[in-house]
Amino acid sequence: MDADVRELFDRSIREATDRHTGDALDAALTDLGWHDALASDDRDAVSILFTRQGASNATSSALDAVMLDALSATADAIVLPALGDWSAPAARMDDRLTVDGLALAPRGRVAIAAMVNGKEVAVTADLGDLDVAPVRGIDPALPLVRVRGSVDATGALPIDWSGAAVPSGQRALAHELTGASRAMLELARQHALEREQFGRPIAMFQAVRHRLAETLVAIETAEAALDGAWIDGSAVSAAMAKALAGRGARTAARHCQQVLAGIGFTTEHPLHLSVRRALVLDQLLGSSKRLTSELGARLIETRELPPLVPL
Amino acid sequence: MELEEFRTALDAWLNENAAALVPEHEGLGTLDDQMAQLSKVKRMTYDAGWMRYGWPERIGGLGGSALLRGYLGEALTTRDLVEPGIYSMTEVLAPTMIDYAPPELAAEMVPRLLRGDETWCQGFSEPGTGSNLASLSCRAVRADGGWRVSGQKVWTSLAQYAHRCVLLTRTGTPESAHRGITALFVDMDSPGITIRPIETMHGAPEFCEVFFDDVLVPLDRTLGEENQGWSVAMDLLPYERSTALWHRAAFLHRRLQQVLDRTDTNTLDPAQLGEVTQLLYAFRARSRATQHRLAGGEQLGPETSIDKVLLATTEQAVFDLALDSLPADVAIGEDGPAPRWRSEYLYSRAATIYGGSAEIQRNVIARRLLALGDDR
Numbered sequence: 081m082d083a084d085v086r087e088l089f090d091r092s093i094r095e096a097t098d099r100h101t102g103d104a105l106d107a108a109l110t111d112l113g114w115h116d117a118l119a120s121d122d123r124d125a126v127s128i129l130f131t132r133q134g135a136s137n138a139t140s141s142a143l144d145a146v147m148l149d150a151l152s153a154t155a156d157a158i159v160l161p162a163l164g165d166w167s168a169p170a171a172r173m174d175d176r177l178t179v180d181g182l183a184l185a186p187r188g189r190v191a192i193a194a195m196v197n198g199k200e201v202a203v204t205a206d207l208g209d210l211d212v213a214p215v216r217g218i219d220p221a222l223p224l225v226r227v228r229g230s231v232d233a234t235g236a237l238p239i240d241w242s243g244a245a246v247p248s249g250q251r252a253l254a255h256e257l258t259g260a261s262r263a264m265l266e267l268a269r270q271h272a273l274e275r276e277q278f279g280r281p282i283a284m285f286q287a288v289r290h291r292l293a294e295t296l297v298a299i300e301t302a303e304a305a306l307d308g309a310w311i312d313g314s315a316v317s318a319a320m321a322k323a324l325a326g327r328g329a330r331t332a333a334r335h336c337q338q339v340l341a342g343i344g345f346t347t348e349h350p351l352h353l354s355v356r357r358a359l360v361l362d363q364l365l366g367s368s369k370r371l372t373s374e375l376g377a378r379l380i381e382t383r384e385l386p387p388l389v390p391l
Numbered sequence: 392m393e394l395e396e397f398r399t400a401l402d403a404w405l406n407e408n409a410a411a412l413v414p415e416h417e418g419l420g421t422l423d424d425q426m427a428q429l430s431k432v433k434r435m436t437y438d439a440g441w442m443r444y445g446w447p448e449r450i451g452g453l454g455g456s457a458l459l460r461g462y463l464g465e466a467l468t469t470r471d472l473v474e475p476g477i478y479s480m481t482e483v484l485a486p487t488m489i490d491y492a493p494p495e496l497a498a499e500m501v502p503r504l505l506r507g508d509e510t511w512c513q514g515f516s517e518p519g520t521g522s523n524l525a526s527l528s529c530r531a532v533r534a535d536g537g538w539r540v541s542g543q544k545v546w547t548s549l550a551q552y553a554h555r556c557v558l559l560t561r562t563g564t565p566e567s568a569h570r571g572i573t574a575l576f577v578d579m580d581s582p583g584i585t586i587r588p589i590e591t592m593h594g595a596p597e598f599c600e601v602f603f604d605d606v607l608v609p610l611d612r613t614l615g616e617e618n619q620g621w622s623v624a625m626d627l628l629p630y631e632r633s634t635a636l637w638h639r640a641a642f643l644h645r646r647l648q649q650v651l652d653r654t655d656t657n658t659l660d661p662a663q664l665g666e667v668t669q670l671l672y673a674f675r676a677r678s679r680a681t682q683h684r685l686a687g688g689e690q691l692g693p694e695t696s697i698d699k700v701l702l703a704t705t706e707q708a709v710f711d712l713a714l715d716s717l718p719a720d721v722a723i724g725e726d727g728p729a730p731r732w733r734s735e736y737l738y739s740r741a742a743t744i745y746g747g748s749a750e751i752q753r754n755v756i757a758r759r760l761l762a763l764g765d766d767r
Contacts, residue, residue: 308676376661
């Protein structure tokens with residue numbers, strides 16, 4: 081997209097995520113041609129939508145669309161790995177696949193990735209054949225469900241889970257996390273300018289200013305890594321960006337919650353929605369903690385730094 | 392010349408001339424050794440044309456994108472041919488001269504800097520003027536068809552080697568703050584200048600105190616307009632946080648790879664190593680975007696404070712990892728690469744102090760990027 085088209089697209093997407101969530105947002109995205117944009121220009125489609133979705137605390141089935149697109153799979157939804165993990169959510173048990181994963185408001189036919197004899201494969205199954213239980217947890221507004229069961233392994237097709245589906249999903253989630261982080265920062269910034277103590281806005285106190293500056297650095301660090309991840313398109317850079325975005329969102333939550341203090345601890349103020357969302361998103365497709373340790377362990381083994389984006 | 396073509400041709404030239412380019416000293420070397428090496432490499436790359444790309448033709452350059460300069464510094468740093476800190480001073484001082492010096496002066500002087508015939512320094516900080524640069528008091532008064540300069544500078548890098556100095560002076564009243572500052576281009580062999588190198592904890596006397604005692608500076612050595620020196624300083628700072636940082640990212644990448652090459656597996660903490668690698672990746676991606684904005688003709692501004700915060704955080708994280716993984720080298724080693732690890736570890740402690748401290752960068756971010764208003 082050129083700059084003008086991108087700006088226009090961003091504005092339309094923003095209106096949609098501000099106004100709608102869930103099924104209504106899915107319908108709005110279809111009307112806006114978001115799926116066509118995903119096919120023709122995945123970077124703009126993914127970065128714009130997920131950043132806005134994160135900022136508005138909205139939900140949609142876009143993560144399924146992104147990961148299914150990366151797998152060239154035809155299904156209505158995808159089963160995500162268990163919390164904190166990124167590896168395929170199913171394993172072979174005799175001639176069946178045993179599934180234990182998560183999904184976001186799944187429907188219809190779901191794609192299930194599995195590791196079978198060291199190979200990544202996928203099958204599709206009817207959601208009705210699986211045990212689906214809502215997960216309320218720390219973020220009740222996120223339509224997360226736990227998916228368990230066993231499905232027929234015949235007809236499993238080879239896929240690229242770790243090299244295609246996971247990195248695509250990680251980049252999308254990283255954008256959603258930076259969007260949520262920016263929303264928290266803006267709430268804290270507004271509060272700092274309005275709230276007065278000792279006869280002046282608390283934004284004048286350096287301790288407050290530096291917390292917010294630190295938050296912006298954390299967000300833009302993750303965004304820089306995302307820029308690199310889109311340019312080089314590698315699995316390792318997508319995982320790095322996801323880890324930085326997850327850790328950055330936790331930094332944002334910590335500082336912004338502190339600046340918002342009492343009001344930010346109530347449900348009368350919207351901060352808690354973003355804090356909750358960030359904590360769960362950090363755990364999807366690899367938590368920041370796990371991705372970071374895994375990266376280090378792999379480097380110790382290979383003794384070779386991941387390639388950097390050339391100038 | 393396009394970046395791809397430049398990259399390929401330069402890499403080939405560096406490989407062909409590897410034997411002649413390599414430092415004569417082993418390991419870290421003294422600051423004298425590093426300066427001699429810097430001059431040699433600048434001369435060779437200038438004479439072969441590489442150092443002239445990315446600079447305008449009116450100062451002897453061969454034109455082309457500033458990205459070419461970024462890649463040259465990266466390539467030299469990655470091969471350990473130059474120490475990036477002293478190499479990158481060109482990136483700060485040459486653009487200032489090109490933008491603010493009378494054109495004939497820039498055309499005469501800048502090639503000497505690029506070719507390594509001369510070293511220049513930057514006289515900004517003073518004993519009473521660290522983060523609060525606008526409070527500087529080194530005085531310049533008009534006399535005898537020029538300026539008479541009296542006062543003191545400190546933390547002036549490489550002053551003992553320098554032929555010229557880009558000097559900030561107080562030309563307004565003491566209360567005039569940023570409105571009463573004038574930038575001058577001073578010959579360092581002028582009578583009345585005394586230089587005292589400062590012993591620092593990392594072992595190289597890179598910084599100096601410089602004393603000016605009634606030093607005469609000709610009027611045509613004024614950079615920009617009288618009392619407009621603040622804009623010279625402000626325009627210079629983003630350069631300090633663009634190409635110079637790109638070179639530094641290349642340096643940190645090399646050192647982190649050397650930690651991986653050297654250390655025993657059981658001394659590396661996976662979580663720490665993973666985090667440092669992520670930070671370095673992000674810092675480099677950030678610096679890359681800044682380089683492209685600079686090359687695209689964008690005016691760099693306060694957003695480069697984030698680049699500086701990222702550099703400082705990454706540099707200290709890389710060398711904290713080096714200390715934790717190679718403690719014997721940093722703490723007690725005397726042979727081979729040990730002195731360099733020790734010196735560079737110690738130097739990394741200054742990354743949150745020099746070029747605008749960590750606190751000043753966060754103040755800039757709060758005021759300029761987050762619009763939090765003034766803090767008093």
